[in-house]
Amino acid sequence: ETGVTQSPTHLIKTRGQQVTLRCSSQSGHNTVSWYQQALGQGPQFIFQYYREEENGRGNFPPRFSGLQFPNYSSELNVNALELDDSALYLCASSLDRGASGYTFGSGTRLTVV
Amino acid sequence: GEDVEQSLFLSVREGDSSVINCTYTDSSSTYLYWYKQEPGAGLQLLTYIFSNMDMKQDQRLTVLLNKKDKHLSLRIADTQTGDSAIYFCAESAISSGSARQLTFGSGTQLTVLP
Numbered sequence: 705e706t707g708v709t710q711s712p713t714h715l716i717k718t719r720g721q722q723v724t725l726r727c728s729s730q731s732g733h734n735t736v737s738w739y740q741q742a743l744g745q746g747p748q749f750i751f752q753y754y755r756e757e758e759n760g761r762g763n764f765p766p767r768f769s770g771l772q773f774p775n776y777s778s779e780l781n782v783n784a785l786e787l788d789d790s791a792l793y794l795c796a797s798s799l800d801r802g803a804s805g806y807t808f809g810s811g812t813r814l815t816v817v
Numbered sequence: 818g819e820d821v822e823q824s825l826f827l828s829v830r831e832g833d834s835s836v837i838n839c840t841y842t843d844s845s846s847t848y849l850y851w852y853k854q855e856p857g858a859g860l861q862l863l864t865y866i867f868s869n870m871d872m873k874q875d876q877r878l879t880v881l882l883n884k885k886d887k888h889l890s891l892r893i894a895d896t897q898t899g900d901s902a903i904y905f906c907a908e909s910a911i912s913s914g915s916a917r918q919l920t921f922g923s924g925t926q927l928t929v930l931p
Contacts, residue, residue: 708859737918746821746905746921747860749912760916794859796919805848806919810859 708797708809716815717785725780725812727795734799735759736778737806738770741792753778754800782814790816823906823922830930835893837925839906842887846908849882850919851891854903863891863904893927901929 709728717723729736735754739747749762753772767783776797782789792813796806820842829835841849847868852860866873866880866889873880879892889906903924912918 737916739919744923746907746923747919749918749920752912752916752918754916760912760918762912762918796860798917805850805862805865807862808852808860 708795708807710793710795710809710812712812713810714813714815716817719785719787719816721785722781722783723785723814725782725793725795725814727778727780727797727809729776729778729795729797730807732799733797733807734776735797736772736776737796737798738778738780739794739796740764741794741811742788743791747794750780785816787816790814821906821908821920821922823904823925825923826926826928828928828930829896831896831898833896835891835896835900835927835929837891837893837904837906837927839889839891839922840887841889841906841908841920843908843910843920844887846910848909849880849889850907850909851878851880852905852907852921854905854924856902860905896927896929898929898931901927903927 737752738750741747751761752759756772769781772778792811794811795809798806850865851863877894881890905924906922907919
């Protein structure tokens, strides 16, 4: 059974650019959630995808968007990057919208300069 | 809205017990979790407790839940240097749509001294 894998592990982007982060969910999981963890803080919920549709969203602007594919892998896209978008982005997979717990990936460290 | 609070730092001697405390506000939470994060790594699930339980024990870990006071604690027995990490308390509740999201505290940095 494979865990949650995220790519890339590190990324540096310039303010105003766009970025795509990728996540492969744990085998058998149909739900993917994305979290943003700023330095020194706890993770903040961005949104969740269940069976290829957005299923819930936290307090993040529309320039944060995502996709889930038929194999349940997912992408997080951020447009018009701002300096404050610098953070660790964590993907968590689960079964049935999180009813049975979450498995987290190791994250993508995004630095916006 | 939901809010989860934790003390920021805790130092203990190797071999002693560590107790990390957390308070939460959402009474509709069904599960409460403890995660561990080591430097540069993602989150590792340590244990969780269902909201209708008072206590759960899992090897060196003991979770106590006081639902009336919305207080959760994690006790680590015989703390080792490998336990040094940041520990996050999280509550699970239904958010917008039907997503069950986690709301995390800011984390407690546990330092184990030799």
